[in-house]
Amino acid sequence: MLGFSHSFYSNFLFWITRKRWLIFTFVISLLLFYIPSPTTLTPEGHRTLIIVVIALILIIGEVIPLPAVAILILILEVIFGIDTPNGVAASFMSDAVFFIMGSLMLAVAIVSQGLDKRLALGIIRMTGNKTWRIVFGFVAISAILSSFIGEHTVAAMMLPVALTLIRNTSKDQKTVHRLAMLLLFSIAYGCAMGSIGTPSGGGRNVIMIGYISEFELGNISYLKWMKYAYPMLILEIPLAVIILWSTFRPEQTILDSAVRKLKVDVTKTGKMTGNQILAIAIFIAVFFGWVFLSPVLGLGIIALIGVFLYLSFGLIEWKDxxxxxxxxxxxxxxxxxxxxxxxxxxxxxxxxxxxxxxGLGSVVQNVDVLHWFISVFLTGVLTNFLSNAATVAVLGPIILDLGGNPIILGISASIASAFSYLTIVASPTCMIIHSSGLVKSSDYLKAGWKLFVMSLLVLFIISRFYWVLLS
Amino acid sequence: MKFLIAIGSKKYSGPTLEVGMRVANAFNAEVTIVYVGEKISAFSTSEVLMAQENLRNWKLDRQGVDVLEWAFDFLVQNEYVSLDSSADGFNVEKLVQTDDDRCEIFLEGIKTQEVGLILRNGDIIQQLREEVKRGQFDVTIIGGSQKRRTSHDLIQYIDSSIFVVKNYQPDRQYKMLLAVNDAPNTRKAVKYGVRVAQAFDLYTTAVTVSSTADFRGNYKKASAWADKFLRRSGVENEIRLEHGKFIETLSTIAGDNHIIVMGSSTKSPLVKFFTGSKPIKVMEDCKCPVLIVKE
Structure with a gap:
């Protein structure tokens, strides 16, 4: 048929079936392109929204590599006449991107120091051998650490601690299935909750701060963000422990021998090395830089200074x-x-x-609470299917234009983007615990929806009754 | 020859591995065993890899390594790999990351030429397709799937012969059912079938199904050639000429105690995509292991 080989047709059909979302995206974008622009929307705005639709479908479907989606966005911005090549290039690189780049590099540097064994020892010393105390320790430590150094860094360091405890409790993992889920979700959800605490907890916080500053809606410093978000983090820790405990009641309430074996394993590593002390010192310096110097240097540049120091002192190699x-x-x-x-x-x-x-009608138009609820709920849902930073990057400008106090709406949306409790793809931490093979995709909903509702309620109370006092 | 055996879990992949290794042994083939784990989101690939690297420092295994270790133990117990490779047990340090979603370990074989263990993550059809292309495999062996679409995709997109070990019971006495007609792949299918029949010592039925009572000359010739080849190979057999609907007839004769061997369809992939093919329907409808032999 048409002179093509069977192999050609087979490859072509395989491509079609695997890339059907790409084809769907192409068709949708063509349709949208030829629909006349609404009178209240500029032609450039119309084309920008077409790119948003294309990007969202391609990111959620993961039909082409992520960098290809990024390149497509930049190409279309120029081809659709939305901005000049130089304008697109200028908007592409910002302090927020520097921060995301720097924090991902810092994560690699910190994880490679082998500090996780110290962390394990610290947790066990604090919590003892009672399971509920260990769970509390996991949630609290994951949350507090991830508020400063990024959630996936903490998840990568905590995962082996949890898996060692599970393995030490029983060789047959079926007999400790609920314990495994309890410990692993304590890490994933602890990290997600913690990432709201400071701007450096997640790239999305920095993106929102960048938008608020770029659109001249206000300035949020590192400490100001902490004043807004940290109380919520602290409140959520015990609530999350109660939800997790009641959902995954563990088979064993005391992990006596598992904890003892872990202590033996960990104490074999000896004293802290000079490199480990230096690594911690550099990170503390970076933290103080974020707190005191970020208004001048920017969060991204400070993160990159940290990376520079790790590389210069030979604490990590560039190839790693x-x-x-x-x-x-x-x-x-x-x-x-x-x-x-x-x-x-x-x-x-x-x-x-x-x-x-x-669209919400006259009843809703003047009710700030409903604007707040819609922006937070939409962000919370979308973050479970899209990356949380991408969610904030796309929804952020819309939410800031909804009306009402942009600082409250902006920080609320950024915090809601951490409610990534429901799916595996919601965040790298969810994917990291899933990679252990001990939790199934359906397990995420068991406690996830409860945490989602709890977080919405806590955010509502905090933003209505506490943030008002701050402003 | 090169065989690829796809395993899914310790719980369900025992029969696939057992049958796969016996068949590979019959062909004196180089064997690779692949485990395909779930897809890792592109947003998290580096983070998951970093976490998995960290697990190694704690002497903890990433997901799927336990399945490969179980496969390794099976190979050692059944003397498929040499003592050199098995002396220290399964050594996870020898597992080499070759790509973001692929790592491998090679063992020196005894009965077969060489045994490789591969760990992959992602969509099963895409990963098997890539592995077959990469390793130039002749036969892919896989357990039966509950999803009908999987049968279609395996035959449509995997560029090797496919052996689906469906409903295989180790304690059942199996026979072989060879589907013979005048299609170009039939001769290769009969040759493969003979090797499998010899390995398992199977009584073989070579059936030719015609839609009408009048058998075409080529059908009779094909049937006669199969009879001659089976007798020469020393395989105890019977020849049957049946008329009726192909799928129903084959399914009725096969029941659940035959291993069906047939050639792949020569239809264009486009036609197969929209209308299906006999091998796809046989694989979907029959309740026993099926080997589809491609050119």
């Missing part, structure tokens, strides 16, 4: 950073932020925000 850094994600976030800026500049964000408000 190069191998373990997700460059595709960095490029994608740069493109997503560029798209977010174009949404604001072309009026697309405002148009979508107005459409949403009008």
């Amino acid at each position: 950073i190069n191998r373990n850094t997700n460059w595709g994600v960095i490029i994608l976030f740069g493109a997503a932020i560029s798209l977010g800026i174009q949404m604001k500049e072309t009026g697309a964000a405002e148009w979508v925000a107005n459409l949403a408000i009008t």
Whole structure:
């Protein structure tokens, strides 16, 4: 048929079946392109929204590599006449992208120091051998650490501690299945909750701070963010422990021999090395830099200074950073932020925000609470299917145009993007615990929906009754 | 020859591994065993790899390594790999990451030429397709799937012969059912079938199914050639000429105690995609192991 070989047809059909979302995206974008622009929307805004639709489908479907999505966004921004090549390039690179790049590199540097064994010893010394105390320790330590050094770094360090405890409790993992889920979800959800605590907890916080500053809606310093978000983190820790415990009641309430074996394993590592002390000192310096110098130097540059110091002192090799850094994600976030800026500049964000408000009808228009609820709920749901930073990058400009206090709406949306409790793909921490093979995708919903509702309620109470006092 | 055996879990893959290794042994083939784990989101690939590297420092295994270790133990117990490779037990340090979603370990074989163990992550059809292309495998052996679409995708997209070990019971007495017609792949299918029949010492039925009572000359010739080849190879057999619907007839004769061997369809992949093919339907409808032999 048409002179093509069977192999050609087979490859072609395979490509079609695997890339059906790409074809769907192409068809949808063509349709949207030829629909006349609404009178209240500029042609540039119309085309920007087409790119948003394309990007969302391609990112959720993962039909082409993430860097390819990023490149496509940049190409379309120029081809659709939304901005000049130099304008697109300028919007692509920002302090937020530097921060995401720097924090991913810092994560590699910190994980490679072997500090996880110290961490294990510290947790066990604090908690003892009672399971509920260990769970509390896991949630609290994961949350507090991830508020400073990024959630996936902590998850990567905590995972072996949990797996060792599970293995030490029973060789047959079926007999400790609920214990395994309890410990692993304590890490994943602890890390997710913790990532809201400071700007450096997650790239999305920095993206939101960047938008608020870029759109001249205000300035949020490192400490100001902490004043807003940290109390919520502290409140959530005991609530999460109660939810996790009641959902996954463990087979064993005391892990006596498992803890003893872990202590023996860990104490074999000897005293802390000079490199480990230096690594901690550099990170503390970076933290103080974020707190005191970020208004001048920016969060991203300070993160990069940290990376520079780790590399200069030989604490990590470039090839290790190069191998373990997700460059595709960095490029994608740069493109997503560029798209977010174009949404604001072309009026697309405002148009979508107005459409949403009008669509809600006259009853809702003047009720700030409902604007708040919609932005938080939408962000919380989307973050479970998309990356949380990409969610904030795309939704951020729209949410900031919804009306009401942009600082409260912005920080709320950024915090809601950490409610990634429901799916495996919601965040790298969820994927990391799933990679242990001990939790199934359906397990994420068991406690996830309860944590989602709890977090929404806590955020509502905090934003209505505590943030008002701050402003 | 090169065989690829795809295993899924310790619980369900025992029969696949057992049959796969016996068949590979019959062909004196180089064997690779592959475990395909779940897909890792592109947003988390580096982070998961970093976490898995960290697990190694704690002497903890990543997901799927336990399945490979179980496969390794099976190979040692049944003397498929040499003592050199098995002396220290399964050594996870020898598992080499060759790609973001692939790592491998090679063992020196005794009965077979060489045995490789591969760990992959992602969509099963895509991963098997890539592995077959990479290793130039002749036969892919896999357990039966509950999803009908999987049978279709295996035959449509995997560029090797496919042996689906469906409903295999080790304690059942199996026979072989060879589907013979005038299609170009039939001769190769009969040759493969003979090797399998010899390995398992199976009584073989070579059946030719015609839709009408009048058998075409080529059908009779094909049947006669199969009869001659089976007798020459010393395989105890019977020849049957049946008329009726191909799938129903084959399914009725096969029941659940035959291993069906047949050639792949020569239809264009486009036609197969929209209308299906006899091998796809046999694989979907029959309740026994099926070997589809490709050119």
